[in-house]
Amino acid sequence: MDFYNNAGKMALGSRLRRLSDQITEDAGQVYKMYNVALQPKWFPVFHALSQGNEKTITAIAEEIGHSHPSVSTIIREMVKQGLVIEKNDKQDGRKTVVGLSKKGKEIIKDIAPQYTDVTAAIEAALSQTHYDLWKAIEEWEFLLNQKSLLRRVQEQKKLRESQDVQIVDYTPAYQEAFKQLNEEWISKYFKMEAADHKALDHPQKNIIDKGGHIFVALYNSEPVGVCALMKMDDPDYEYEMAKMAVSPAAQGKSIGWLLGKAVAEKARSLGAKKLYLESNTVLQPAVNLYYKLGFQKVVRRATPYERCNIQMELALV
Structure with missing residues (x-):
């Protein structure tokens, strides 16, 4: 941790990426522990589709805050694993919609205990911290939606x-x-x-x-x-x-x-x-x-x- 102490707050992105990598690695092990055939990076798309309705890739991207190319890549990977199916929209044949396959829908039931345990584990960890990370992330997301980090750096550069x-x-x-x-x-x-x-x-x-x-x-x-x-x-x-x-x-x-x-x-x-x-x-x-x-x-x-x-x-x- 000496690097982050020495670099200070300008290493925020690197530190968040390190924390994200650590959580993602653990998440992969958690899926294996519950015998759930998902990869951590698929979770946002899976969760969006598990709500029941078929959706376009654009709609999914907007809902989970990912780029269209990122969602397209995940969809292709999930289709390859038989978890998602693609088909033409009934109302507009020019559009393609995606939904969970039978295999994908079975995961909804299988993953329920995992949801319960993971939520409890995270809440327990949050209770042991002085600052509420979840609320802090919400605040940062709000602030960066109002004004990006790039814009904030540009303003500081101009001021200096x-x-x-x-x-x-x-x-x-x-x-x-x-x-x-x-x-x-x-x-x-x-x-x-x-x-x-x-x-x-x-x-x-x-x-x-x-x-x-x-x-x-x-x-x-x-x-x-x-x-x-x-x-x-x-x-x-x-x-x-x-x-x-x-x-x-x-x-x-x-x-x-x-x-x-x-x-x-x-x-x-x-x-x-x-x-x-x-x-x-x-x-x-x-x-x-x-x-x-x-x-x-x-x-x-x-x-x-x-x-x-x-x-x-x-x-x-």
């Missing part, structure tokens, strides 16, 4: 990596990064327009000197994301969030979120009541980010961009 991201103010040293990062995504999905060239070629003159601001995201000291707060000449809005871009190599680190929060906070500190932005719905991850930041859709605004098909605002007060 986002802590290594620095949001800094723009300086002329970042002009090329500001331009390249934006040109990359614009050229990929659309075409560069006059308003793009104006802002990206001369950000100092056309953004900062006009009362705007630019933030740069650094990861490992390299500029990997940018976003601008642009001063607007508009009766409804004083500032616009624009020219947000994140390097594809640095995505998944919450950089867009950090840049968006920095721009919104800057606009708020400058006294803005609302923040405006324009985008395109083909950029679904970006639009989702804007909604997450609190932006809401607005309509019927004039725009200098051909590609714009969604306009949004964020209330800052």
Whole structure:
């Protein structure tokens, strides 16, 4: 057990597999002890079919939580042993249903004492433990159905990596990064327009000197994301969030979120009541980010961009 103590909770899967292997090995011996011609891995399928009705493989897979290929393999093995029969569905001849054969049905009676003794043995073991394993498994299954372990690890990875991201103010040293990062995504999905060239070629003159601001995201000291707060000449809005871009190599680190929060906070500190932005719905991850930041859709605004098909605002007060 030293390995598990040393590895810690990240070895959960390995430890559960070890426990499962141990229980499965014992289960095989239990079946032999009761002269029941089943393999432990067949039990979920056998139990589902022992309820009486013939079922499709898909229905069995859904009921026991196994994959369709896994159930198909078990069915083939049980058919080979004469425990299961396959036939066409009476109501839909295109479907195949399976049910227990006469030999399989005989096991239902033979296995009853085994069920009684195994249940009693497990309950006795559970009574000797501080934690109820059965309830703990139910809790884990519920939690993982809500959010998979993969998703949870992805979130932790994003959180850890986002802590290594620095949001800094723009300086002329970042002009090329500001331009390249934006040109990359614009050229990929659309075409560069006059308003793009104006802002990206001369950000100092056309953004900062006009009362705007630019933030740069650094990861490992390299500029990997940018976003601008642009001063607007508009009766409804004083500032616009624009020219947000994140390097594809640095995505998944919450950089867009950090840049968006920095721009919104800057606009708020400058006294803005609302923040405006324009985008395109083909950029679904970006639009989702804007909604997450609190932006809401607005309509019927004039725009200098051909590609714009969604306009949004964020209330800052």
